[in-house]
Amino acid sequence: MLSKKINRWVWILGPTIAVVAIPIFIAEYVLTHHALSKGRTELHDIAVTYVQRADDMIAEAITTMKKLKLKGTDNCSIENREAFGRASFESYYIQQVGLATNDGTLLCGEPMGSLISPVRLPATSTGDPSIMIGILSGQHADTQAAVTLRINDTTRLVARLSPKAISLEAGDPRLTGAMAVSVYLDDGSLWWERKSHSERILAPDVIVEKVRSESLPIRVIVAAPPEAMLASVAELSNFSIIGAVVTGIFTLLVGMWISWQQNDGSDEFSRAVSAQEFYPYYQPVVDIMTGKIAGCEVLVRWIRDDGTVVPPGAFLPYAEATGLIREITRQLMIKTVEDIGPLYKANPQLKVSINLTATHFDNADIVSEIRQTYYNSGIAYRQLMFEVTEQHPLRDLDLSQQIFKEIQAMGAKMALDDAGTGHGGLAYLQKLGFDIIKIDKMFIDHVCYDVTSETIVHSLHDIADRLGLSMIAEGVDATDQIRYLQNLGVEMAQGFIFSKPLPASEFVALVEAKANLMPDMPEEEEEVGEYAA
Structure with missing residues (x-):
């Protein structure tokens, strides 16, 4: 003891x-x-x-x-x-x-x-x-x-x-x-x-x-x-x-605080993982040219038995440091099949995005986990997208490259998350072969009045265009940001202006209602952003 x-x-x-x-x-x-x-x-x-x-x-x-x-x-x-x-x-x-x-x-x-x-x-x-x-x-x-x-x-x-x-x-x-x-x-x-x-x-x-x-x-x-x-x-x-x-x-x-979450000598966080207290919430990804839901990103929420919700920022760093994030991710993938499998089988055009961390690329176990979880399920491999953030460096690029190829060989897509905010973004694009670039909220927040942010977003879009990659904008919160992205040619976006992350039942209802999530857009009087077309 x-x-x-x-x-x-x-x-x-x-x-x-x-x-x-x-x-x-x-x-x-x-x-x-x-x-x-x-x-x-x-x-x-x-x-x-x-x-x-x-x-x-x-x-x-x-x-x-x-x-x-x-x-x-x-x-x-x-x-x-x-x-x-x-x-x-x-x-x-x-x-x-x-x-x-x-x-x-x-x-x-x-x-x-x-x-x-x-x-x-x-x-x-x-x-x-x-x-x-x-x-x-x-x-x-x-x-x-x-x-x-x-x-x-x-x-x-x-x-x-x-x-x-x-x-x-x-x-x-x-x-x-x-x-x-x-x-x-x-x-x-x-x-x-x-x-x-x-x-x-x-x-x-x-x-x-x-x-x-x-x-x-x-x-x-x-x-x-x-x-x-x-x-x-x-x-x-x-x-x-x-x-x-x-x-x-x-x-x-x-x-x-984490240490104090001890109960009779057992680690509270490990107990929560064993009890599967981590649930997927689904934030819609919207086609901003039509307003239709194109898919969703899976975001984790820790909901205790008493109903209290622990914010992700309070446990994700610990989960990544201890390696428990791998088990949490596995549980989330299984729950996506249960939550939205029938919905995705009926709507094969929808995509679902799941976040992976650097620890997922320390070995190739994630490949077999994806294959076993989604094989013959309601969610096809081609409907999957896996996001890899720049925030933590990948320790073995050669092994990571091989894992990328095996996931893509199933038909799934790989996305560079938080592009431009962390370690080795350009090196990752060159070495790993991403399919999609996600523009981080920190750049989207300022695109309509900050030349530097507009330059970065425009450069990322230019890189994606030249490499034949798709783009998704994160953290969109205003109509002028939507207008800027439309004029730039970015088709997919997510953010609170469309919808907050939703529990499975609400997301399913939203899709089945064929909801149009585009907000009322003011008439465009002039070009939005320095690089608007």
Whole structure:
């Protein structure tokens, strides 16, 4: 007894832990990868921005000095000093313009207020390039870039660039607060740097982006710790954790609910299967071109002895996980012969659809079960259709393909249920050889006002048309959806607008009354849906 209780709790806690841990792990992996990739891209963009700013500053200095050279400003006359001051005032990035000797002595510069702490300029010689870029260091270790332009063999124009101009506020504040930026000349001289507020900036896993100017000897290095990048997805990460925990709690409650359905040590669900408390309900499938009933889909209902009905969502996952769905399906097929066998024998044009799950294709037993159940019954093999959902992957496609062929060889049809919502739909179409595609309700709900849904439905219809497959639309609930499907060329549909799933007696009465299930359709004033014909 103790072992059985332990096993029961393992079956409850195992899926619960998996439901919590797996989504969190996947979400963390995806969000982390996305954040780091996005952060690296942003660091690169920031480095490019700094390079562009440095290029612009130096380009402005060179242009300004070339204009002054053309005006003959080769001495410190009052007129030339006024020109230097005016050039500085009219520029965006220049702090001072002046003249200097080749040995680095500043002869004059305007405005003089920018030289509170004058420093010696880099020395040059007559063989040096006409334009040079250097870095000046102040008394407080402040650095400043200076650009010089040779006027003659002894004199150069010099433009000192504002240190503030290179400082930028670019990027996400959550990233830039922890980011370090360094701007260097190619000779290794540090022009400007912005230090990080994070102690992690020196860690070995820090992310670094380097960008070099294409035209000038300037390079920029930008670095940030990974934590700064992950801050951008912290909120999404919290949501994923909360969602996983909520789902885990729900899974735990469902597991406990199933566990509590114990009676004197026997499993309530297994007892219900043994007692055959599962009944087929029949939802009509309608020819929407005529309104006539073309057949039905068999849907399972758990009706206890006391008359209470358990919704399918509360037991089907458990039935599939334990494999009991196979016995339930076998019972449902037998009951269809009892419920609607005489009706189908009298109406050979009707079809009946039965759902199969991935577990039915683990071996070929389902083939013999179909053959034994429907052989010489009121329901002919050619009136049968078996739906296979995409929601759970088939474990052995080769075996599944063989089972498909044997079922189809009897004359029955195979339908791809919930097309486009699960695992390997296109691969299934290619490998397994379906006869029918069923369009899921999630697409039908939005066909009249959502372009994406219309595109998917239209694409499925195009695939079916090219492969010679029939189509059935599920979950049709509105007349505009019917009109859209009619215009698209889909002939078969089911949904609450026609009829809810019915017990056998009501479905039989409905068919025998030759009921027309088409609702009153408003006059079509314009085309319904983007892809309506």
